[in-house]
Amino acid sequence: MSGLKKSFYIKARDFNRAGEASISVQNFLKSMNFDPGLIRRIAICGYEGEMNAVMHGGDGALSIEIDSDKLVLEISDDGYGIEDIELAMQAGFSTANDEHREMGFGAGMGLPNMKKNSDQIMVASEKGQGTQVQMIFFLNQGGQID
Amino acid sequence: MKLSEIVAALDASVLVGEDQMDKEVNKCGASDLMSDILAGLSEGCILLTGLTTVQVIRTAMVAGVGAVVFVRGKKAPQEVIDLAKAQDLPLISSPYSMFVSCGRLHDCNLTGLTGQR
Numbered sequence: 001m002s003g004l005k006k007s008f009y010i011k012a013r014d015f016n017r018a019g020e021a022s023i024s025v026q027n028f029l030k031s032m033n034f035d036p037g038l039i040r041r042i043a044i045c046g047y048e049g050e051m052n053a054v055m056h057g058g059d060g061a062l063s064i065e066i067d068s069d070k071l072v073l074e075i076s077d078d079g080y081g082i083e084d085i086e087l088a089m090q091a092g093f094s095t096a097n098d099e100h101r102e103m104g105f106g107a108g109m110g111l112p113n114m115k116k117n118s119d120q121i122m123v124a125s126e127k128g129q130g131t132q133v134q135m136i137f138f139l140n141q142g143g144q145i146d
Numbered sequence: 147m148k149l150s151e152i153v154a155a156l157d158a159s160v161l162v163g164e165d166q167m168d169k170e171v172n173k174c175g176a177s178d179l180m181s182d183i184l185a186g187l188s189e190g191c192i193l194l195t196g197l198t199t200v201q202v203i204r205t206a207m208v209a210g211v212g213a214v215v216f217v218r219g220k221k222a223p224q225e226v227i228d229l230a231k232a233q234d235l236p237l238i239s240s241p242y243s244m245f246v247s248c249g250r251l252h253d254c255n256l257t258g259l260t261g262q263r
């Protein structure tokens with residue numbers, strides 16, 4: 001298989017639907033018989049990224065692209081952007097507000113968790129320029145079952 | 147330990163998943179922080195939480211949580227129950243506080259997410 005791409009729309013501040021894109025990806029990968037552990041890592045990364053776009057970012061998209069040796073997960077939004085990426089990547093750093101905290105988010109663990117669960121992560125953002133988070137998952141060792 | 151035994155230990159009511167009470171769970175996570183669940187070894191655990199939002203259900207689905215227990219007898223909104231139903235995720239409501247619910251399950255030999263007691 002190569003170059004299969006799927007993309008899902010993300011709507012800023014829509015907390016009722018936030019996470020639907022990641023769960024669609026999870027269900028799709030299950031239907032493709034991907035390794036359950038790999039699916040869990042991808043779903044967690046997608047969900048943390050999707051919540052970030054919804055909470056901190058703007059409208060955007062979550063996409064996956066599957067090649068023979070890797071799966072690329074990308075979450076992009078056209079929101080305010082991240083001023084200091086290095087700071088944002090630090091465990092515990094968060095600019096979440098009370099509304100986010102009441103929903104159980106805003107521990108500042110999202111980006112660190114995405115880093116931990118992916119094989120490679122690239123965050124591109126500038127103040128006022130939106131945010132793109134790209135994560136790579138290599139499929140060579142035990143990635144796909146069939 | 148079977149979900150039915152957990153329901154009994156907590157004097158709880160089953161909101162979703164009556165047909166899944168034979169499901170086995172051996173570890174337990176208790177948190178109102180979704181990132182804690184997403185970052186932890188939460189696969190197949192039961193999750194005790196005081197939050198009753200749709201995001202709890204989505205977090206549970208993404209993390210592979212085996213069942214969710216709402217503490218303090220919280221009533222979940224219908225949309226939360228409907229989402230859990232659609233995903234076959236068992237939902238249980240405990241009348242006890244987080245502390246007492248955890249204590250009761252600890253007495254039943256459930257471990258934390260890392261296997262500690």
Ligand SMILES: Nc1ncnc2c1ncn2[C@@H]1O[C@H](COP(=O)(O)OP(=O)(O)O)[C@@H](O)[C@H]1O
Pocket residue numbers: 048052053056057058077079080081082088089093094095096105106107108109110111112131
């Ligand atoms: N898509 C985004 N757009 C703007 N800011 C973001 C985005 N994603 C992350 N951030 C910034 O990085 C911080 C840390 O993110 P994260 O580690 O996921 O923690 P949390 O979401 O709990 O705050 C956020 O509080 C926010 O300031």
Ligand SMILES: [Mg+2]
Pocket residue numbers: 048051052105106109110111
């Ligand atoms: Mg986050």
